[in-house]
Amino acid sequence: MNRVKYKIRHAILSLCFGLIGFLVLTGPGLMAAGSAERGASISLTCAACHGATGISANPEWPNLAGQHEKYTVQTLKAYQAGDRQDVLMTGQAMSLSGQDIADLAAYFEGEQGAQNTADPALIAAGERLYRGGDRDKSISACIACHGPAGRGNWPAAYPSVAGQHASYTAKQLRSYANGTRKSDSNQVMRNIAALLRR
Numbered sequence: 001m002n003r004v005k006y007k008i009r010h011a012i013l014s015l016c017f018g019l020i021g022f023l024v025l026t027g028p029g030l031m032a033a034g035s036a037e038r039g040a041s042i043s044l045t046c047a048a049c050h051g052a053t054g055i056s057a058n059p060e061w062p063n064l065a066g067q068h069e070k071y072t073v074q075t076l077k078a079y080q081a082g083d084r085q086d087v088l089m090t091g092q093a094m095s096l097s098g099q100d101i102a103d104l105a106a107y108f109e110g111e112q113g114a115q116n117t118a119d120p121a122l123i124a125a126g127e128r129l130y131r132g133g134d135r136d137k138s139i140s141a142c143i144a145c146h147g148p149a150g151r152g153n154w155p156a157a158y159p160s161v162a163g164q165h166a167s168y169t170a171k172q173l174r175s176y177a178n179g180t181r182k183s184d185s186n187q188v189m190r191n192i193a194a195l196l197r198r
């Protein structure tokens, strides 16, 4: 009889630990699911700089529309951690909860991305480097990660760079090159940008 009781108690305990394990494993995943609807309503504070639908009028302020959710989450957390720093943006990121970040990222991913805004005189040289890299300087082709149309790679969280303001993009490449932007794992962009500057 005792043995049966022991078995029952053992079974209940295993079930409890199993349930705790399940919640621990799935908890962060469940929390990370963003609500685009809530994101839209809290994005009003972002609109002053990033535009009503994530397309900004000032070329120093990045477009957010159409950007991959996973990248946006990651990069907002990078501002919180200090791996990215900016006088205007750091304070904005600090005030966001994990759920706010997930919701905002879901909202911006669903908005229509911006069209090209670059100086037509510079496009050809940039496109050559983007598609072919530079063998002499050992620069990898950007297309390998950012994709044939510059739309990035969703599962890998490689950001979309298409239609982004040229001056914002240039500032990021300089920040990687001088090491002030440290949000790239394995220093992937810091290494490439350092070669670009040579």
Ligand code: HEC
Pocket: 043, 045, 046, 047, 048, 049, 050, 060, 061, 062, 063, 064, 067, 072, 075, 076, 084, 085, 086, 088, 089, 092, 096, 104, 159, 171
């Ligand atoms: C006062 C102006 C301002 C406001 C308000 C603002 N931002 Fe920003 N944001 C910036 C600037 C400037 C940058 C570029 C900073 C840099 O070079 O790292 C930026 C960068 C970003 C980036 C990085 C984009 C990329 O492609 O990596 C994200 C994401 C972002 N902001 C989201 C938000 C969200 C969400 C809000 C609202 C909660 C917001 N911002 C409010 C000015 C602002």
Ligand code: HEC
Pocket: 062, 074, 075, 129, 130, 139, 140, 141, 142, 143, 144, 145, 146, 157, 158, 159, 160, 161, 169, 172, 173, 182, 183, 184, 185, 188, 189, 192, 196
């Ligand atoms: C091996 C993959 C890889 C290659 C090749 C690569 N990138 Fe990146 N790039 C990334 C990743 C990953 C990130 C995001 C890192 C982070 O979160 O800071 C990124 C970020 C960027 C950003 C910042 C985007 C933003 O919204 O702030 C720019 C700009 C960029 N890359 C341009 C380039 C250019 C130009 C080239 C080619 C000369 C290039 N990349 C080649 C992987 C790559």
